[in-house]
Amino acid sequence: MKFYDCSTAPSPRRVRIFIAEKDLEIETVNISIADGEQLSDEFRAVNPNCTLPALEIDDGPNILNTAGIWAYLEDKFPEPPLMGRTAAEKGHIADIRWQIEFNGSMGMAEALRNSTPRMKGRALPGPDNYEQIPELAERGKARALKFMDRIEGMIGEKPFVAGDSYSVADIDLMVFLDFARWLKMGLPDEAKNAQRWYKAVSSRPSAKL
Known part of the structure; x- marks a missing residue:
């Protein structure tokens, strides 16, 4: 296997953390998005979508997104389970992940990619160029802020987002x-459960990656 990473991007970091939590050793190649290496002919041969992360595997086609890489590695290396043990746990974790992705991460991506000067003409990742839309930046920030306010209720008294x-x-x-x-956003000070949870998960060794 060969993992194509980018040390500065959030999606590859999610895979780095997953690999560390599984205690796996996988050959890693760092691709610099800042230098445009994801658009090179060499990397297009790995992932024609020109996005990161990507995983080359020996028993099938390359896997070209975080969710796919997680699913492959979870099946290949089931311990410790990071996507649930039972059908109910797997469904619950997938449901929560969608809430985080749709309401939080996608909103933040809209805000950043449509406002950051260095992303001018690159408002969407991939092989094609798209101009920034300032109104999307404002909407994205509003979505991310609303989601931030809901995290306290999402965590509640639980030790982890999806349970125990x-x-x-x-x-x-x-x-x-x-x-x-990057958007100067963070958990509200009064979100005590969310603050407790964040302190715990960010102290794990994998979180330093």
Whole structure:
């Protein structure tokens, strides 16, 4: 296997954390998005979508997104389980992940990619160029802020986002919060349960990656 990473991007970081939590050793190649290496002919041969992360495997076609890589590695290396043990757990974790992705991460991506000067003409990742839309930046920030206010209720008294065990839902939410600093956003001070949860998950060795 060969993992194509980018040390500065949130989606590859989610896979790095997953790999570390599984205690796996996988050959890694760092691709610099800042230098446009994801658009090179060499990387297009790996992933014609020109996005990261990507995983080359020996028993099938390359896997070209975070969710696919997680699913493959979870099946290949089931311990410790990070996507649930039972059907109910798997469904619950997938449901929470969608809430984080749709309401939080996608809103933040809209805000960043449609306002950051260095992303001018690159408002969407991939092989094609798209101009920024300032109104999308405002809407994205509003979506991310509304989601931020809901995290306290999402965590509640639980030790982890989806229940009693650490899972990919915790990875998704922590990476969202860390990347939200680019928008100068963070958990409300009064969100005590969310603050407790964040302190715990961000102290795990994998969170340093």
